[in-house]
Amino acid sequence: MATKKDMWGLSRRQFLHTVAAGAAVAGGATFRELAWAQDSGELVVSNWGGDWSNNVIKALEGPALEQKGVNIRRDLAAAPVRKAKLLAERNLPRGTIDVAHFTDADAYELQIQGALEPIDYSRVPNAAHLLPGMRSPYFVPWMYSGVELIYNPDKIKTPPTSFKDLMNPAYAGKVGLIDQIYFNYLYAYALVGGGSMQNVTPGLAKLLELKRAVQPRIYPSHEQIAAAMSSGEVWISANYKARAAQWTAANLPIRGAYPSEGGIAIQFGVVIPKHARNKELAYRYINEMLAPVAARQISTLTYYAPSTDHAGLPPDLLREIDFTEAQRKQLHYVDYAYAAKNQPQWLEWWNKEIKV
Structure with missing residues (x-):
C-alpha cells in the first residue's frame, strides 16, 4: 500500500512547509523571510553556560527566535570542551552544532x-552595520571589551594601577583568578615581565612569582569570583571592563x-561549524544577533560594547562600557596565529603550575 508520501511526493512536514510558503508569498514576504519561514527545524547552539547563556537567551534567543x-x-560547556567537539566533528558528513x-x-x-x-555575509543584512x-571571513563579533583590574573599594582604598598590584604580598590570600579566562593572565603578566602579545614566556615566570607571593584563589567562572569579592573573600583580580561595569551597576x-x-582586547561572537545541520537558521540567528534590539539588550545586560553602529545605546551607558580614546590606543590585541599555536601548551602549563 502506498504511503501518503509516495502518493503526493511530499511528507506531511514538507506539505506544511509548502503551505506556509504560499501564505508568506501571498502576504508579500521577501524571499529571505520565505526561506526562514520554511525552516522550522531545530537549531543547536553551543555556548558558555551560567549568566552568559542566560543573558543571550534574554537578549536574543528568547524574544527573536524561540518566541x-x-x-x-x-x-x-567551557570553550576548550566545545572546541574539541567541533574539531572532532569537522570531517563528519554532518555535524551536531x-x-x-x-x-x-x-x-x-x-x-x-x-x-x-566561511561566513556568507550576503545572508546577514545587519552585518552592514x-x-x-x-568583519571576519569566519567569525561574526557581537560585542567587545578588554581586561583591566577589578577590586573591592571597601578593602582597597587606593585604586590599583598595574597588573603588578595583584602580586602585592599585602593581598596574600585575597587575590582571585578565573580559570575560564586563564589566557588573559598569561598576556597581562607577559606585559609585566617585559614580553608581548607575541611572547608570553616572561609572563609564565611572573605568574609563578605571583603564586608564591599571594597564593591566588582560582575560581571556575565569573559568577563565583563576583560572589567571592562581594563577601570579602577576594579583594582584587583582573577581568573584563564589562564585568566590572556590570557588577558596579548591580551595587556589588x-x-x-x-x-x-x-x-x-577581546571580541565575543559566533561561528558556523563545518557541516552544520541547519545553516538557514544559523544565518537567521546571526542576523537577529546583530539587529539593534538584540545588540542594545545584550549591552544593557552584560555591559559589553556592541560590535555594530546602530544599536542606539543611551550615552550614559556607552560611557560606562567603552574605553576612552587614550585607553583604546593602549589596548593590546591577540596575535591569533601565535595564540593558536601555543594554547594547548599554555592550558597544560596553567593546569599544572597555577591551577593546582
Missing part, C-alpha cells in the same frame, strides 16, 4: 584547523581600574 517558533537546543559562541582567538584556532564554514575592522563592591600596561 517566534524556533526550537533551540543548547550545548553548554549549528552555531557556536567563541572569542575571536578561539574562532581563529578553529578556522585554521578546518572546523568552520559592523564597526570598521570587525567591585570597581574597575585601567592598568598602566594597557588592557587586553
Whole structure:
C-alpha cells in the first residue's frame, strides 16, 4: 500500500512547509523571510553556560527566535570542551552544532584547523552595520571589551594601577583568578615581565612569582569570583571592563581600574561549524544577533560594547562600557596565529603550575 508520501511526493512536514510558503508569498514576504519561514527545524547552539547563556537567551534567543517558533537546543560547556567537539566533528558528513559562541582567538584556532564554514555575509543584512575592522571571513563579533583590574573599594582604598598590584604580598590570600579566562593572565603578566602579545614566556615566570607571593584563589567562572569579592573573600583580580561595569551597576563592591600596561582586547561572537545541520537558521540567528534590539539588550545586560553602529545605546551607558580614546590606543590585541599555536601548551602549563 502506498504511503501518503509516495502518493503526493511530499511528507506531511514538507506539505506544511509548502503551505506556509504560499501564505508568506501571498502576504508579500521577501524571499529571505520565505526561506526562514520554511525552516522550522531545530537549531543547536553551543555556548558558555551560567549568566552568559542566560543573558543571550534574554537578549536574543528568547524574544527573536524561540518566541517566534524556533526550537533551540543548547550545548553548554567551557570553550576548550566545545572546541574539541567541533574539531572532532569537522570531517563528519554532518555535524551536531549549528552555531557556536567563541572569542575571536578561539574562532581563529578553529578556522585554521578546518572546523568552520566561511561566513556568507550576503545572508546577514545587519552585518552592514559592523564597526570598521570587525568583519571576519569566519567569525561574526557581537560585542567587545578588554581586561583591566577589578577590586573591592571597601578593602582597597587606593585604586590599583598595574597588573603588578595583584602580586602585592599585602593581598596574600585575597587575590582571585578565573580559570575560564586563564589566557588573559598569561598576556597581562607577559606585559609585566617585559614580553608581548607575541611572547608570553616572561609572563609564565611572573605568574609563578605571583603564586608564591599571594597564593591566588582560582575560581571556575565569573559568577563565583563576583560572589567571592562581594563577601570579602577576594579583594582584587583582573577581568573584563564589562564585568566590572556590570557588577558596579548591580551595587556589588567591585570597581574597575585601567592598568598602566594597557588592557587586553577581546571580541565575543559566533561561528558556523563545518557541516552544520541547519545553516538557514544559523544565518537567521546571526542576523537577529546583530539587529539593534538584540545588540542594545545584550549591552544593557552584560555591559559589553556592541560590535555594530546602530544599536542606539543611551550615552550614559556607552560611557560606562567603552574605553576612552587614550585607553583604546593602549589596548593590546591577540596575535591569533601565535595564540593558536601555543594554547594547548599554555592550558597544560596553567593546569599544572597555577591551577593546582
